Amino acid sequence: MKALRRMMAGLVCAALLFGRAAGEASFDFTDGMPETSETAAPTENPAPTITLSPAFEMTVIRPAAQQHHGAILIYHTHTWEAYRQTDERYQETEKWRTKDERYNVVAVGEALTRSLTALGYTVVHDTTAFEPPKLADAYARSLTMLEQRTASGETYDLYIDLHRDAISSTSTIRRTVNIGGEDAARFMVLVGKGTTGGYHEMPDFAANLHIAELLTDKLEAQCEGLSRDVKVRTGRFNQHIAPRCILIECGTNENTLEEVLCGIPYLAQAIAETLDALEAEAAINNEE
Template structure:
């Protein structure tokens, strides 16, 4: 018995116990962190409407003002660090994924909310698809009802149109640009390369297919990038009011810092930026008919796969609403990434115009 006691004391004095305690504490903290981010991304009620917390927030506001911070300042700070804090009564769209989630992805390409990326970012074998900025969801291969037959090597017909525009186009992030062509990722306070792509999409729809379209040149992402979607919602609602004939609303974007190999395809002997459809869900804000947007995106993706094999990168469902609640046919399209050239993105826009024309020609959407 004495020998066993001495053995235990020798082991305890060797320094292992403090290390084990520290390891357990770190694991526990990481688990709390992961749970916190998950809850922050899923809870849709207003954390700050609880009476006791509301009182505390009011008292804290006086402190913030004393040190030079005001209501919008502390809301923004809390929204960056704690996702659940971004759900205020006047909240419209939250693009923030949280400071720690964003920092982890920027440094390691691993998403704290998606365990699969822990492996794919570190072990090449698991990385069959290049790591993107956010976890990607691609719907199962399933027949999409109502897809029109697409014949190869046949000129797309021009559809007779009425006087009103059928497509409304805008850019929530106007500054987004293409590095190979413009040398920078963003042109702050200006319409960057992404607006040129949107303009090319409009011109192709009108000049090649006779589809009247509207394009907004309003800057939405400057001076406050965090209010981009709130600003573009105003544009979208005004566009819908001014042009009630619009059937499709398109928010044109480009992805960021994704390897060129995964965002470029050879179509007809030319290099084109690949296209990703983003569909918002009701995970953060009320959006009861988001499945209609998903069905519409899947219909377009089905046509695109037939007309231009390889152009479609996928259809991704994300937690944000992205203003798609205003119409069952509102889509967000990512035209390549920062690594694509403007010419490649504009070529993709021409092909997207052909897909939209085919869809409008097939049936009433």
């Protein structure tokens, strides 16, 4: 319970990012996760909820003027990635992993979905478990999902594959930053060049890197150290499927879930500012 109270306090302090003005978002913590695999912003934008355990209700005050438009897809190729055990222990599927969606990256994705919905975005959160039956094939299965959505005509302003990074217990990587007196996990954006694997379809690496750098800058502007440097890899990470595809590492296995959730409202705000910047750039380019 002590750990839970720290988590709630962290979410409250982080939620103040949205400011005191007109408009409210109510976060209701109750047992279980939603059974649906998708969450979309309804037309009247009611107060969003995050579902965790045990029961707890929090109200987030945000300016009504901070309403955005656009569609975002959130999914998790490594769906069962989890965090350091606390007093609220989860049952491990294997080391640092659990299929319990209250404690793995799906819970983080749900929190981000609610924060982005509160900002006005239409968000689809695909909670499909891509890891089973074999972790090594997870990217092939998440690609199938992306291809099916693309074939059905779905398009998004941003595609986010949300992960948890893995580090050793002896790593010198800084785990947290202090935000409003609470410890928040750090984020890292990863983009792939697609130069290994013999792929014919390649990601728009330059465009995705630009998005990653913008997002990193927006996070850093809110709190120095909240973001690690952008990581560039030679793999493809399914980022060829459409424009604006990124992978975000939300904390590491050495972080607690509460530390990650503390930073989620800041991540949502940074995403909104990044999309605003991209829209402004597009408008300038159209005028030229």
